[in-house]
Amino acid sequence: MTMSTSRPKTLRLETLWNPPADGKEFSYVLRLKNLGTEPLSNFSLCVSGPGRVDPAGRVEGATVSQRLSNFTEFQPPANFILGAGETWTISVYALSWQFRHWTDGATSGYLALADGSTIVLTIEPTRSSVSNAPLKRGAEIYPVPVNAPVQVSIIPWPNHVAVASRRPLPAGFAPQAQSAAGEAAARGFAALVEHLFAVEGIVRSEAEGAVPVALKDAAGLGPEAYRLSFEDETITIEASSQTGFLYGLVTLGQIWRGARLHPEVFQFPASGEIVDEPSMGWRGLHLDVARQFYGAAEVKKLLAVLAWNKLNRFHWHLSDDEAWRVEIDAYPDLTAVGAWRGHGLAVPPLLGSSPARTGGYYTKAAIREIVAHAKSFGVEIVPEIDVPGHCYAMLQAIPELRDPAEVGSYYSVQGFPDNCINPAREKTYEIIETILLELIELFPFKTIHLGADEVPLGAWSGSPEALERLRSVAGDEVADAHAKRLNVVTNTHGADDIHGSGAAILQAEFLNRVQRFLASKGCITGGWEEAAHGDVIDKSKSYLCSWRNVEVSAELAERGYEIVVCPGQVYYLDMALRPDWDEPGASWAGTSDAEKLYNFDPIGGWTASQKQKLLGIQACIWSEPMTDRAVFDRLVFPRLSALAETGWTKPSSKSWERFRALAGLMPLLYGLQQS
Incomplete structure (x- = not known):
């Protein structure tokens, strides 16, 4: 196992992409800066990232001593010493493809020393000589509009939605199953909302104010189909399988979250039904x-x-x-x-x-x-x-x-x-x-x-x-x-x-x-x-x-x-x-x-x-x-x-305007949004 150390304040790697322009060929430039007070010698520079250096092409300021796909090791000239305050510049004119995005360049770098140890480098994302725009990270969130084209928030949009009026938002739901399939779906849904929205309490006991949701077995529905009904203060989901019940509960949870987070835009229905099944298996x-x-x-x-x-x-x-x-x-x-x-x-x-x-x-x-x-x-x-x-x-x-x-x-x-x-x-x-x-x-x-x-x-x-x-x-x-x-x-x-x-x-x-x-x-x-x-x-x-x-x-x-x-x-x-x-x-x-x-x-x-x-x-x-x-x-x-x-959703029922209005309510994996 190699020893690894870090000198984040004394050694920094900067990389720059110069696209071809004005008759000049492209170049990928790496600059290793010694910001410390001690000279550095007997080392090589190793980098990796999606972009690949072509070993058969031209590299100035270094030689490629090892390359495996996107891993490249650069050797400095013989007897090279990187003095305090100095910069070692490498210009690469041979890549498997020309860079197009900031993630194409090196995303990690380190120095390999003669004794087998390594020094991890501070590395900045690759910059382009023709773009100063802030680099984008995090999900692009579509805001929920003041006036949405639909009254309930559901993605993907169901086959048939016929709901009306508004009832007070339930505190949460207590699924009540009549079969093993329904019980399994209720357990799965409880685990699902615990993963995604733990503090919201979508599933809770009646002692905490939950509204019962009856899960009723219904013959004749497809393996992923469900019918969700709102009537006289009761909520019922009919399905013929565990997955059908689960999807009915997901739709119910989505409606609830929309009405809870944006009560001025979405409603929780008092009556009507949603009948649904997928168009593709x-x-x-x-x-x-x-x-x-x-x-x-x-x-x-x-x-x-x-x-x-x-x-x-x-x-x-x-x-x-x-x-x-x-x-x-x-x-x-x-x-x-x-x-x-x-x-x-x-x-x-x-x-x-x-x-x-x-x-x-x-x-x-x-x-x-x-x-x-x-x-x-x-x-x-x-x-x-x-x-x-x-x-x-x-x-x-x-x-x-x-x-x-x-x-x-x-x-x-x-x-x-x-x-x-x-x-x-x-x-x-x-x-x-x-x-x-x-x-x-x-x-x-x-x-x-x-x-x-x-x-x-x-x-x-x-x-x-x-x-x-x-x-x-x-x-x-x-x-x-x-x-x-x-x-x-x-x-x-x-x-x-x-x-x-x-x-x-x-x-x-x-x-x-x-x-x-x-x-x-x-x-x-x-x-x-x-x-x-x-x-x-x-x-x-x-x-x-x-x-x-x-x-x-x-x-x-x-x-x-x-x-x-x-x-x-x-x-x-x-x-x-x-x-x-x-x-x-x-x-x-x-x-x-x-x-x-x-x-x-x-x-x-x-x-x-x-x-x-x-x-x-x-x-x-x-x-x-x-x-x-x-x-x-x-x-x-x-x-x-x-x-x-x-x-x-059936192609005839798709609507980008509706989707865009609802998409901001869907969960992210890491919760990292564009700032």
């Missing part, structure tokens, strides 16, 4: 916990936020190049090695992590608790381990997943070398099947997502085992062509399109076998859209998350795949709200504010037969820019609620 959120780690408490509260938005799927992205986050008994090194980053470790500091050992993973006990917690909120959890690509951390922990005779290197679009487990090795299937058996036991929804995205075009091109397998299934010409991709950097302008390539054929071999194994255990297999290469997976026992655009989604639906629509241009919540420098996030797929997301039609242009293959929609949180949790709140809210209404 899959209303999901994906969370990447590999790039940034989120503790169990954060995940539990996020699940509560999902339930308050009537979202019912949580896609849990548990592994990627940067980390492995789930305990596997058969392979303890997956977490002992793959869950941690730090200076001198198998995985260096990435994406703003510090030189000290940082990270974490979910124990099996924690996962069981989270799964049960989600179930009580009407949320099913889909775990993802991303294979065969995006496996750098996994390979550090289990090197047997690589052909020992493999030579040369290939690189992923994120700059990770040799990050794909080998589909030609029998050992690979032994390991993967063992891991999957442990996952199946943890996740009773029995839907396992395998990733299958962004395999580099040159993957396995230096593996004798893979080339032999490719030769046997596709012939000499394909195998020989694939071997020529060794040591060739292919993805210089985005993720490789591997359609029809040797890499695609080998991935299809892998997915075919693993999907059949999952099916034999009664599981549905999920994949990103690249899992369709070769059309080898059983379409009746799988589904795809389509992320490029709605045209690709429609084309895959036409080919018979069940589709969850999540195009990056609108449903990727790491994309910035706007193109401005002062906004956090990324924008490689575009930018999308809440209004654009709300008005987006996820099945625009689809035919009737294609719509038969629609499972639903999903927002995706990729965590690269979210070291700062105030950035999380800004990027996720209220866009998450906008997606929820698209998944629940």
Whole structure:
């Protein structure tokens, strides 16, 4: 373990982005300032953040001695001494992409000393030479207007609302169930409001003035449907399932909070009814916990936020190049090695992590608790381990997943070398099947997502085992062509399109076998859209998350795949709200504010037969820019609620004006608002 110290008052790192202008090329400038009284020597500078320095490009003032994706180590010139009061300036003219937002630059920095110790640096957010605007953090809150277009506050808006008049606001509610499903819903709702609004006392006893709410079983209602009735001082919720009762209670809680917080705008009804059910079955959120780690408490509260938005799927992205986050008994090194980053470790500091050992993973006990917690909120959890690509951390922990005779290197679009487990090795299937058996036991929804995205075009091109397998299934010409991709950097302008390539054929071999194994255990297999290469997976026992655009989604639906629509241009919540420098996030797929997301039609242009293959929609949180949790709140809210209404409310009943008037009442995860 390395020693780490901090000199916040004596050493400071400033970074500046100079966009190309007036015929000059762009530059990313790093300035290390020695504000102390002692000179500094025999050190290197290590930085990480979403932006990636291209090691093949031009760097002035330093040399790149180590680079892994977004981690870069800069060496000063020979015999360099940074004197008291002096500044070391590094100018970088080679990046994987030009910076667009303040979160693109370095979000952590430290010095590595010759004795193995480190010095953590004070680092300011990257500034742009063409923008002095204050940097934005925290959620953008839409104020509740004096005159709202509706009298009750509900998101997502129900199918049928016919309520009238006003009654005094109840102190709270005491649900009274007639069945096990109703009792479970009442317990889940009590836990939900305790998570989100503990001091408000939405659920309380009749001794504290609560109004009883009758939960009555009603045949003929759909699995997530409910009927909420207000009549003669009584409140009744009818449903046929635990989730239906829960959603009726959520609607009641939302109406109550609106009338309580804004009594001049909203009312608590004295009569009438709300009859409701969702328009889509899959209303999901994906969370990447590999790039940034989120503790169990954060995940539990996020699940509560999902339930308050009537979202019912949580896609849990548990592994990627940067980390492995789930305990596997058969392979303890997956977490002992793959869950941690730090200076001198198998995985260096990435994406703003510090030189000290940082990270974490979910124990099996924690996962069981989270799964049960989600179930009580009407949320099913889909775990993802991303294979065969995006496996750098996994390979550090289990090197047997690589052909020992493999030579040369290939690189992923994120700059990770040799990050794909080998589909030609029998050992690979032994390991993967063992891991999957442990996952199946943890996740009773029995839907396992395998990733299958962004395999580099040159993957396995230096593996004798893979080339032999490719030769046997596709012939000499394909195998020989694939071997020529060794040591060739292919993805210089985005993720490789591997359609029809040797890499695609080998991935299809892998997915075919693993999907059949999952099916034999009664599981549905999920994949990103690249899992369709070769059309080898059983379409009746799988589904795809389509992320490029709605045209690709429609084309895959036409080919018979069940589709969850999540195009990056609108449903990727790491994309910035706007193109401005002062906004956090990324924008490689575009930018999308809440209004654009709300008005987006996820099945625009689809035919009737294609719509038969629609499972639903999903927002995706990729965590690269979210070291700062105030950035999380800004990027996720209220866009998450906008997606929820698209998944629940009939298109003909949607209204941006109404949504905007109500969105400010919805909960945030961290409660961090734009100041």
